[in-house]
Amino acid sequence: MSPLSSTDQSPDRLYTAREPVFPRRVSGPFRTLKWWILAVCLGIYYLLPWIRWDRGPNLPDQAVLLDLANRRFFFFWIEIWPHEFYFVAGLLIMAGLGLFLFTSALGRVWCGYLCPQTVWTDLFVLTERWIEGDRNKRVKLWNAKWDFHKTRLRVTKWALWVLISVATGGAWVFYFADAPTLLGNLFTLQAAPVAYATILVLTLTTLILGGFMREQVCIYMCPWPRIQAAMMDEDTLTIGYREWRGEPRGKHRKSEGAELLGDCIDCYACVNVCPVGIDIRDGQQLACITCGLCIDACDEVMEKTGKPRGLIDYMALSDEARERAGAEPKPAWKHILRVRTLLYTALWSAVGVGLIVALFVRSEIDLTVSPVRNPIYVTLSDGSIRNAYEVRVRNMQGEARDFAISVTPGDVFQVEVEGAETGTFTVPADETDLKRVYVIASPDSAPAQSQSTPLRIWLKDIAAEERAYSDTVFNGRVAR
DSSP: OOSSOTTOOOTTOOOOOOOOOOOOOOOSHHHHHHHHHHHHHHHHHHHGGGOBOOOOTTSOOBSEEEETTTTEEEETTEEEOGGGTHHHHHHHHHHHHHHHHHHHHHSSHIIIIIOHHHHHHHHHHHHHHHHHOSHHHHHHHHHSOOOHHHHHHHHHHHHHHHHHHHHHHHHHHGGGSOHHHHHHHHHTTOSOHHHHHHHHHHHHHHIIIIIIITHHIIIIIOSHHHHGGGTOOTTOOEEEEOHHHHOSOOSOSSSTTGGGSOSOOOOOHHHHTOTTOOOGGGOOOTTOOOOOHHHHHHHHHHHHHTOOSOSEEEEOGGGHHHHHTTOOOOOHHHHHSSHHHHHHHHHHHHHHHHHHHHHHHOOSEEEEEEEOOSSSOEEOTTSOEEEEEEEEEEEOSSSOEEEEEEEESTTSEEEEETTOTTSEEEEOTTEEEEEEEEEEEOTTSHHHHSSEEEEEEEEEETTTTEEEEEEEEEEOGGGO
16 A cells, blocks of 8 residues: 555555565475574574684684684684785675575575575564464454554564564674673673674664565665576576466366366465565566475465476476477476586685685785885994884784794895894784884995895794795985
């Protein structure tokens, strides 16, 4: 119904008020798959911050932790530092390619099974069905006048929704701090204000998007339905209705002319179980999230009426002509394994292999060098030229290490490390240390008399004999 007057019949209305959707309970392989995915996803999300992982006395023991204070990301045995952001970029590229791959092969399978909006909406609908009953009871309750019975059910449902939403927001903040410690601080009101603000925002967004807006998020807010067409082609397997088999539809199977009817008995089972409230028999639609519940509902009806399953099924557009002619469709694997999907798979695998190789060959020590430019150089009392550099040393190992700094070419330069009289210094485990390094050239040397000379500063782990370097320049007298 339009928000305009009910008597307004203008054809130019731009908005139609939401018709509430009350999906009916259904059983079948796709519904079972969705339950398993929901349980696994929610289990991972809520429990992952509580898993402990011993990294030694100097590091946090939370298995998955995004430590913003120390600019570190921990994932079980993997530790990502700020300068290794390319790992995050690589994972995002893999996520994008994976989304392209699954959409090209199976349509909006991400939306129907793994999207957080779908997972949490399923959880909210499950809670609603548990309290208010299945579809018919919920429709009746929606249309009923407000009384004690309706108020009690609604308040109970909303209270459980709020608890789910608070748990969702609370679980999120546990990924950014030690979970047991933060939980205690939250209850004793000693946590940082940003923790409470984050929980509040995520509680409200979870409650509104998953509890009240539901399918509107998929239809109006999410951009993916409008992009997916670029990822799909005539060989993409997606949910469709075999209208050449189901039409003309009709209920009266014992009346005259019933033999002319198709397999569809027009029972609306597929519509009643749809979480977005569409009729798949009208063809592919932007709102369809390819969840497969209409397949379960239709197959159940087909079994009861003695008709073959698959009136609604995963199918490809390219098979329509074959099926209309009475031939068998191509096997599903031939639709999935085609040039487009194989290319996406190859690209996805290449990025994944590259990240794994980079993870195993990365050095556990690193340095960054910043020349001190004020002044560019200093002339010492004996005429030597001295340049200063800020060298940040990273010790990414689980124990303190001794380091030494040298330069090449080493025959014309002298190196001094501020605060390290012996030439070596110690960096604590899993930390960085900033050192002021002085590089000196004798008065008559070529670097002292040249505007700039290429310089390589080396960092050496004395115990492990591991080395890292960074290139810079040495500025002589004429640099000014």
